[in-house]
Amino acid sequence: MVEWEGYRDPRLGLPVYSLYGEVRKPQPHWLDPVDVMLCDLVDVGARYYTFLWTATLVLEACAERGIPLVVLDRPNPLNGVDLEGPLLDLSYTSFVGRDALPMRHGMTIGELLTMYNDTHQAGCDLHVMRVEGWRRADFLDESGVAWAMPSPNMPTLDTAVVYPGMCLLEGTELSEGRGTTRPFEIVGAPYIDAHSLAAALHAEGLPGACWRPLYFEPTFQKHARRTCGGVFLHVTDRRAFRSVAAATAVLHHVRRLYPDFAWKQPPYEYETERMPIDILAGSDAYRRALEAGTSPRSMVSSWSADLARFTRQREKFLLY
Numbered sequence: 001m002v003e004w005e006g007y008r009d010p011r012l013g014l015p016v017y018s019l020y021g022e023v024r025k026p027q028p029h030w031l032d033p034v035d036v037m038l039c040d041l042v043d044v045g046a047r048y049y050t051f052l053w054t055a056t057l058v059l060e061a062c063a064e065r066g067i068p069l070v071v072l073d074r075p076n077p078l079n080g081v082d083l084e085g086p087l088l089d090l091s092y093t094s095f096v097g098r099d100a101l102p103m104r105h106g107m108t109i110g111e112l113l114t115m116y117n118d119t120h121q122a123g124c125d126l127h128v129m130r131v132e133g134w135r136r137a138d139f140l141d142e143s144g145v146a147w148a149m150p151s152p153n154m155p156t157l158d159t160a161v162v163y164p165g166m167c168l169l170e171g172t173e174l175s176e177g178r179g180t181t182r183p184f185e186i187v188g189a190p191y192i193d194a195h196s197l198a199a200a201l202h203a204e205g206l207p208g209a210c211w212r213p214l215y216f217e218p219t220f221q222k223h224a225r226r227t228c229g230g231v232f233l234h235v236t237d238r239r240a241f242r243s244v245a246a247a248t249a250v251l252h253h254v255r256r257l258y259p260d261f262a263w264k265q266p267p268y269e270y271e272t273e274r275m276p277i278d279i280l281a282g283s284d285a286y287r288r289a290l291e292a293g294t295s296p297r298s299m300v301s302s303w304s305a306d307l308a309r310f311t312r313q314r315e316k317f318l319l320y
Contacts, residue, residue, distance in 0.1 A: 026057070043108070060124070084103050113126060163184050187250055190227065
């Protein structure tokens with residue numbers, strides 16, 4: 001979450017332009033010498049991960065200049081079958097969501113860009129170089145591909161498995177474990193009693209999850225250098241585990257047990273007006289359900305119809 005503004009490569013002498021700073025879409029003069037754009041990006045299977053949305057902005061820029069875009073596709077590290085969470089309402093479009101996807105979308109970046117190009121009528125000359133030998137039900141380590149962390153707070157495949165749900169904690173004043181060696185698997189705050197929260201989460205009986213009470217001290221970001229009580233989320237069966245249900249249970253019980261709980265206020269990821277939790281969740285409905293005391297199970301059930309609709313919509317864009 002640190003912006004940078006580009007540089008000149010000291011070995012090749014070529015300019016390197018940043019798309020994670022003041023400018024997020026390729027500028028026309030950058031593209032003057034470009035015959036073909038190559039996209040080689042890692043995705044982690046969650047709607048909020050900004051690499052995908054950078055790729056859509058590159059796609060739009062290529063379409064405007066008539067430049068072909070070639071995507072080197074990669075496996076979805078969380079498999080290409082399981083979906084989770086509510087769909088984004090397009091009136092809540094932001095840099096953490098530019099299309100009506102669920103929180104865990106079950107698609108590759110090549111499939112997503114193919115769908116975006118079609119449904120948004122972008123008109124890009126898009127070519128996807130398909131992955132060979134990937135089965136949709138495979139997690140990354142089952143496909144023979146090694147994990148290489150795509151960003152500093154995505155250090156392991158275990159992080160990616162919990163991320164589609166636990167990233168929602170970025171929309172709160174809870175520590176999501178940034179500043180520790182296990183971001184998104186650790187959650188807490190100075191006012192939380194670790195054992196009480198762990199007991200409440202165990203009582204939810206969520207499949208594939210075990211909650212260990214712990215105390216930790218983040219070295220940076222939220223509650224830096226303060227002792228926080230919280231839990232470590234151990235995934236015991238990643239096929240049964242549902243990260244959005246887990247994160248929803250965390251938020252429900254922390255709000256219920258601790259009046260010090262607070263939502264994070266803007267700005268967040270270039271959005272200066274809407275609540276961070278709302279742009280992450282894709283609308284204000286998720287936050288309002290939690291504030292109304294709706295049970296996590298009821299919230300998860302309420303997304304079923306939208307997920308079924310998305311399953312049908314994505315079908316013609318699946319490449320594997």
